[in-house]
Amino acid sequence: MSAIREVVTIFVGQAGTQISNACWELFCLEHGIEPNGNLKKKYSTGNFTSFFSQTQEGLFTPRTIVVDLEPTVIDEIKTGAYKELFQLDSLITGNEDAADNFARGYYSLGQEAIDITLDRIRKICENCSNLNAFIISRSVGGGTGSGFTTLLLEQLSEDYAKKLKLDFAVYPAPNISTVIVEPYNSVLTTHGTMDYIDCCFIVDNEALYDICARKLDVDAPTYTNLNRLQAQIISNITASMRFDGVTNWNLEDIKTNLIPFPRLHFPLMAFAPIIPSYKAAYSNISEQQITLDCFDPANHMVRCDPRIGMYMSCCLLYRGNIKNINEIKNIINFLKDKKFVRFVNFIKTNFKLGFNYLPTVTVPGGDLTPSKVTVANLSNNTAIRHAWTRLASKFDLMYQKKAFFHHYLAEGIEESNFADARANISALLEDYIEAET
Template identity: 50%
Template sequence: MREILSIHLGQGGIQTGNACWELYCLEHGIQPDGQMPSDKTVGGGDDSFSTFFSETGSGKHVPRAVFVDLEPTVCDEVRTGTYRQLYHPEQIISGKEDAANNYARGHYTIGKEYVDLVLDRVRKLADACTGLQGFMVFNAVGGGTGSGLGSLLLERLSVDYGRKSKLGFTIYPSPLLSGAIVEPYNSVLSTHALLEHTDVAVMLDNEAIYDICRRSLDIERPTYTNLNRLIAQVISSLTTSLRFDGSLNVDITEFQTNLVPYPRIHFMLSSYAPVISAEKAYHESLSVAEITNSAFEPTSMMAKCDPRHGKYMATCLMYRGDVVPKDVNAAVATIKTKRTIQFVDWCPTGFKCGINYQPPSVVPGGDLARVQRAVCMIS
């Protein structure tokens, strides 16, 4: 089995992680206490969800994840939240004092004390895997823990697990919504580690996601919960093929093969469509061509970056839900004829497309509408 370990660092990483696991549980029909009524086999069945969950003898499903923060409040939210019975208590590691938005404290002073404990937990999880394929690291690089401890951990993972791929989901700070004045320094300092020690890094930017929430979901003042649920949909769509039977990007290494032209150019822009509120979805149905078009709109991008000013090097389109190849081919052909999307001249205008028949789930009481089909673009 090809398992993946998720590592969530700092407040941003943990809260996004919480939203992701909440969504994974809904998609796989796993209850907050880890029981899965639909799964009849106790113990390790060869199901595709076991890339993300391990199953105990009592039939409980435990996420293959580690949550780390240098201060206790966010970890305590997980320990007392709805999904408190889901996680193994040893997988949540919290320190006593935080890194105070200081990269050096996260990387050298306080982070150093905890990194061995974290690696020890990671090793325990890795030992429980039959064929570990890699790591997914979630962090926000504005804070001290996410940036400092994040870089330290990536460096150590490269040493301990040199051949395994590492996929980073990184939340970058934005000037409009700044939590601390030193966020730009933390981001720059940790970008070095992301360059050297991750194989694919997906960029997410608070400002862009805020704008999407405001524009498409009519939320006047989006909270972090709104942002995280949207991020969770994107990450869920990117990992659908790892968790259900799919055709494209079934393996973490495939992301690298399909998307990275040169090893150092591995920062990805992602977008997700349709982001639509329940009231609107009730009145309109979205065809494959429409969601494909909106995935390439600059306003759908999960980072403030206008792709019209640059050129694409590689693109993957991952459809999920009620989608047939014929529609996908037609939609992609239309986009190619529009010529608004420029590819670099040394790279063929290839769109890799994958279809997964599992429709997107939504969190009950969330902002996103339940739709029949969705697309996630990563380029």
């Protein structure tokens, strides 16, 4: 058996902290780890030490850092149900927030928090025997998730250049905005982290709200509802590291199979089946049906339609009791023949399949019904450029008027940074158009 590959997870900012709650709740359920770190007796299977480390007392604790420049949301962890799960020094807070300002997260406040954060990460990494990857979760619209993450990734790429860095990022939604300067923050951090991330999985809250409302009949979704959906995808992507599978794959396979060109590293994610818990009719969901569902734009976690773009790659990760792999291959051929899934002409072997026979776990009392088989669809599709186009036009509207500029300049950023970042997004759009044509 090969050595267990360890992952360090890093959750940044308010959104990152709330996503961490959903992820660790799910991972603990999957591995039978109680909120105090005790391992339940019957759950000794799996390679869960890829994500958890053991304390001297024999308890299990996440190999994670949760960092926010202001303390409110992390304080909720310290008083919540999982307060005994985390090592206290892995929860890092500052005293004031980044005020939704990239420059505060990167220059002023971020500089105060970066050393302690890197020091804690170094200690965690020193206790790893086979460190494989960093997984970062954050929102790019606010100040900490954009600015501080950019600063952190610059440092990590120097200190751990050979290690994989995967980013799960909440991007601005087309019609929902919580922060007026989201376009600035998002464009600046995309520019700033472009060369430091191997793969960035994008979600937007509007797509998640739609899934909750339309598919799960949740009338007024909270961030907990949205984050639990996202946690399911993160769980599927990392399941092969945490459980023994048959046709398994690892995080390097994501980079190798999904990212044909280093800059085009923004895959779409979809998940199926998404069925509300009160319709627990999971016995009649076929592999064929969930495979079709995971190509449905309504199941995608970012608001764009893959049918109007071209696929460069597609990975389907199945979990559960898969009875008929040939049936899955037949449905994929059907989708390709009918042109529902159009691939660029320069890539011939375009589908990668992963199978893991342990079914997905759902949170008791949560929105999703348990299902015997599930699939996550990770696809690199040129349609994502339409999301960039939307973001760039919102950026331009404010940039032409120099709206809110003084807030950024006062924190030490230069005006040329805005022009450079915007030019990089234009170049990214060109790259996607070139790949498509």
